[in-house]
Amino acid sequence: MNEERLQFWSLYLSRFATGFGFATLAVLIPTYIRVLQASEFMGGLFITGLTLAQTVVVIPLAWAGDRHDKKKVLLAVLGLSVVAYVAFANVQQIGGFVAAVAASLFGLELSTNVADSTAFIGVRALQGAAVTGSGLMTLSLVGELADHGERANSIGKANSVRFLASILGMIIAGGLYQFVGFTPIYTLIVVSFALGIAGVWIYLPADETRRYGNPFAGLALNKRIITLTSFRAQYAVAVTVVRSWVAIFVGVSAASGGLGYAELAVSFVLVAEKLTNMLCQPFTGRLSDSYGRSLFVFAGGGAYGLVALAVPFAPGIGAALGLPATYELIVPPLLGGSGEGYSLLGTLGPAFVPLLVINGLLGVVDAFREPASMALFADEGADEGGIAASFGIRELVWRPGSVLGPVMAGWLWSQYGIETVFYVGGAFAVTGALTFAVVLTHFHGRGALTEW
Template sequence: MNEDRLQFWSLYLARFATGFGYSTLALLIPFYITALNASNFMGGLFITGFTLAQTIVVIPLAWAGDRYDKKRVLLGVLSVSVLAYVAFANVEAIGGAVAVAAASLFGMELSTSFADSTAFIGVRALQGVVVTGSGLMTLSLVGELADHGERANSIGKANSVRFLASILGMVIAGGLYQFIGFTPIYTVIVASFALSVAGIWLYLPADETRSYGNPFAGLALNKRIITLTSFRAQYAVAVTVVRSWVAIFAGVSAARGGLAYAGLAVAFVLVAEKLTNMLCQPFTGRLSDDYGRSLFVFAGGGAYGLVAVAVPFTPAIGAAIGLPETYELIVPSILSGLAEVGEGYSLLGKLGPAFIPLLILNGLLGVVDAFREPASMALFADEGADEGGIAASFGIRELVWRPGSVLGPVLAGWIWSQYGIATVFYVGGAFAVTGALTFAVVLTRFHGRGALTEW
């Protein structure tokens, strides 16, 4: 393997570790809601704590990446990741410490549920910092290493590696949680980060690019960046809400509007989106390099919203096509090792008519988002490379995402508690559609009627 490929694959390994850890927690959120006895609103804060931390650190991390050595910044972020996932393994102990501190310092008696939930939100915030830092640095370095005409394709490959990590993370997390609980999962995650640190240290050269001014100032007024943010600010609400509540919808109890599927069943549903996204992105990234990236942003974003609103109808869809009310996938006891002799084991737990339609719809969400994501990233990379601040360009991309990703889950948690879980998907889908329409209007206004196919 030549030196250039080793550089890319060391970055892909870092993307893998980050995606592996992130996807694991995405899958486990509904089970933490149950285990910590968190309210519906607190369940929304489990997601908001993550995204709020991301919002706060975008600018300083992007500035540090442009001003200093991106390799060193990335190594620091990956090292902190280890601390975050060790903390997840000990969240109840941290919650106990929070309760003791509140009692001794402020005379407050916190319930175990509230203290543990608060600790979980804090650790999620730390995870948000490291996911943002890793994403910014790896994408910036991939964008710098890739040739201009192959940038979307290279970014698509990087994203595909992340999605592969997400698939493995969800399957491994779902299986381990279903069989042996939370804690062993984090041993696997920490090991993956240790490997990524070694890869970056050994194979990636020092980053010698430097930006001494304030690239944020120039890029913030860039017409192409403004055009992209008109879409991205709204789309952030859609993706954050829909991706998070698909897991919640699949995993929480029927009394809370969910389907109450077991860990591996929830993992299969979430993996469907990651798998289709992973398989499609290198191809759709190459198409967007050839035929115009803005068209892919518009079409992928609008289609995402239309698919999302169908998610709450999956029980009715399954019933309409004749799927049974309950069924199970039974494996022989000799294979499972978990049942007594002569018995079988229900691998995915009890399933209902919604399972297969939900699996298909979430896979379709991955397909349509694969048209949007590499094209959008390449457009931001193009502007950053031209203006001398590629990390700042990706920083603006992240920063524009944050208001929607912070407020969206809070809004969704409130909507869930007031109007039911189905309304969450209607609102999320609506934000994607309005974002795509706004993008088309602003694109035409700034760049002309032919911009959808030319830009």
């Protein structure tokens, strides 16, 4: 394996570790809601804690990446990730500490579920900072290493590795939690980060590119960046809400508007989106390199919103098709459970297969959008003086929607039912795509949708 390939794969390994940990938490969020006895509003804050931290750290991390050695910044955030996942394994102990501090310093008597939920939100914030730093640095370094004409393809490969990690993380979390609890799962995550740190340390050379001044200022007025952000600001609401609430919809009880499926069933539904996205991205990345990237952003974004609208109809679709209510996946008594065996999937309903298909379609349509969008940001950053700053703007524009979206969704869930979350989320994706087409035509002409 040549030196250049080892450099790419050290970055892919870092994205693998980050995706593995992030996906594990995506599956376990409904479990934490149950275990910590969190309210619907607190469930929304479980998502917001992560996204709010991501918003705060974007600018300083992007500046550090352009001004200093991106390799060192990446190693630092990978180390921070290890701290976060060790804390997840001990979140209830941290909750006890939070309750003690609140009582001694402020005279507040927090209930156990409030203290534990507050601790979980804090650890999610730590995770958010680490995830953002890892994403910014790995994508920036991939963008710098790749040739211009192969940039979307290289980014698509990096994303596919992340999706592979997500698939493994979801299956492992959903399958093992029922038998071993949280701690062994987080041990696997920490080991994956240790391997990622070793790969970056050994194979990735020091980053010698330096960008002085404030690259954010120039890029903020770049017409192509403005065009992309007109779409991305709205799309952030859609993706954050839909991805998060698919897991919640599948995993929480019927009393809360969900389906109450077991953790492994939640994993299978989420894996469907990751698997199709992983398989499609290298191919769609090559297509966007050849045929123009803006068309892929518009079509993929708009289609995502339309498919998201179908999620609440999955139970009705399954019932109309006469699909079975149970799908048995039995563990023999020797391996777990007792009596005749233990059903890993638990009790399912006719919605299970339609949800697999719908979430798989969400992965397909998003695979058209993501590598094209990332390559456009990388192009502008490389040309205008700060690739980390360009990806930083990309992240920063995402954050208002990803912070406010879950809060809005938690409120919609509590007031109008969980179905409305998907209707509103889907609408944001459609309006974002339409806005993108209008702004693109205004700034770059009618042919820009197929030329840019």
